[in-house]
Amino acid sequence: MEAVIEVIDLVKEYTIAKKGRGLRGSLKSLLFPQKTKVNGVDGISFSIAPGEIVGYIGPNGAGKSTTIKMLTGILHPTSGSIKVCGISPQADRKAVVGKLGVVFGQRTQLYWDLRLGESFELLRRIYQVDKATYEENMAVLGDVLKLNDFIDTPVRQLSLGQRMRGDLAAAMLHSPSVLFLDEPTIGLDADAKHAIRDFIKEMNRKMGLTVILTTHDLDDVEQLCSRLVVVNHGKVVEDGPIDSIIGKLTPHRLLVVELERPCDDLSHPAATIIKQEGLKVWYQFEKVRVTAAELISDLSQKLPIQDLSVKEPDIEDAIRAVYKGY
Numbered sequence: 001m002e003a004v005i006e007v008i009d010l011v012k013e014y015t016i017a018k019k020g021r022g023l024r025g026s027l028k029s030l031l032f033p034q035k036t037k038v039n040g041v042d043g044i045s046f047s048i049a050p051g052e053i054v055g056y057i058g059p060n061g062a063g064k065s066t067t068i069k070m071l072t073g074i075l076h077p078t079s080g081s082i083k084v085c086g087i088s089p090q091a092d093r094k095a096v097v098g099k100l101g102v103v104f105g106q107r108t109q110l111y112w113d114l115r116l117g118e119s120f121e122l123l124r125r126i127y128q129v130d131k132a133t134y135e136e137n138m139a140v141l142g143d144v145l146k147l148n149d150f151i152d153t154p155v156r157q158l159s160l161g162q163r164m165r166g167d168l169a170a171a172m173l174h175s176p177s178v179l180f181l182d183e184p185t186i187g188l189d190a191d192a193k194h195a196i197r198d199f200i201k202e203m204n205r206k207m208g209l210t211v212i213l214t215t216h217d218l219d220d221v222e223q224l225c226s227r228l229v230v231v232n233h234g235k236v237v238e239d240g241p242i243d244s245i246i247g248k249l250t251p252h253r254l255l256v257v258e259l260e261r262p263c264d265d266l267s268h269p270a271a272t273i274i275k276q277e278g279l280k281v282w283y284q285f286e287k288v289r290v291t292a293a294e295l296i297s298d299l300s301q302k303l304p305i306q307d308l309s310v311k312e313p314d315i316e317d318a319i320r321a322v323y324k325g326y
């Protein structure tokens with residue numbers, strides 16, 4: 001199937017002022033400013049198929065926003081190529097903008113002084129959405145996002161959760177086929193997060209909407225994304241199904257054993273004892289070297305085991321490992 005987004009060897013070089021060390025250095029750089037170049041994005045490639053929900057994740061400064069800004073045509077790449085729905089945002093920004101919806105969790109595209117409904121009407125004119133399409137879209141969006149309760153409220157009086165629902169509707173008014181979400185659930189309470197995740201899932205299922213989501217919220221990733229593209233230092237460090245990324249990054253499992261009485265030899269050749277507290281022993285083992293069942297069977301032959309549990313790593317462990325390991 002034809003990719004909705006195709007990014008090849010994308011690079012964005014920023015020029016920044018070089019600052020000297022200490023007082024002497026600071027003075028010197030003030031008098032003789034020197035420039036240095038850094039790559040905010042340093043050779044990124046990926047391809048996204050229609051209908052995917054992809055988590056674009058990575059630590060602060062990894063290059064996520066820089067990538068999104070280039071994909072939406074706000075920033076010009078230093079080199080590399082981008083195609084969104086077959087069109088280059090650099091060659092024809094207007095055509096690309098028509099295919100995209102963008103929501104920045106920290107900003108709004110609604111008009112502070114207008115009522116929510118008036119804001120939509122104004123955006124309809126800016127996006128040049130015909131009346132019939134607009135009304136059809138508003139009916140669906142209003143229903144799924146439950147906008148009716150506050151459609152006549154001035155935007156400045158909306159709660160953060162209401163405003164975010166308004167922003168999502170605004171991004172979808174012109175029936176885009178791709179939605180970029182930069183931290184869409186930041187600062188929201190559990191109910192509002194839930195409503196927003198439901199909306200994303202619903203639009204994806206009903207309209208085949210392709211979603212690229214930047215977030216630091218692990219629940220967003222877990223509940224929405226089937227695939228993760230993990231970036232760090234401007235490069236893609238992982239790209240694949242969420243399950244295999246977790247498996248790859250956290251190969252260790254933990255077996256916690258509780259003994260009936262103290263024993264001398266607790267060792268096992270394929271496992272490492274990482275902690276011991278009274279009669280409780282923590283074994284760390286690699287799934288590829290020994291299965292939990294084998295380990296339990298071996299240990300129970302030599303030890304009087306009273307109780308045991310196996311701990312699987314979760315998405316939180318995996319992402320912590322991603323952030324630490326690169």
Ligand SMILES: Nc1ncnc2c1ncn2[C@@H]1O[C@H](COP(=O)(O)OP(=O)(O)OP(=O)(O)O)[C@@H](O)[C@H]1O
Pocket residue numbers: 014015016039040041058059060061062063064065066067
């Ligand atoms: N306008 C700019 N001028 C110079 N350097 C920049 C500029 N914008 C970003 N950078 C640098 O490029 C790198 C990538 O920044 P970017 O904003 O894309 O990160 P991010 O992944 O979005 O991080 P965060 O999770 O904090 O939002 C960082 O090192 C940042 O300092």
Ligand SMILES: [Mg+2]
Pocket residue numbers: 064065066
């Ligand atoms: Mg960012």
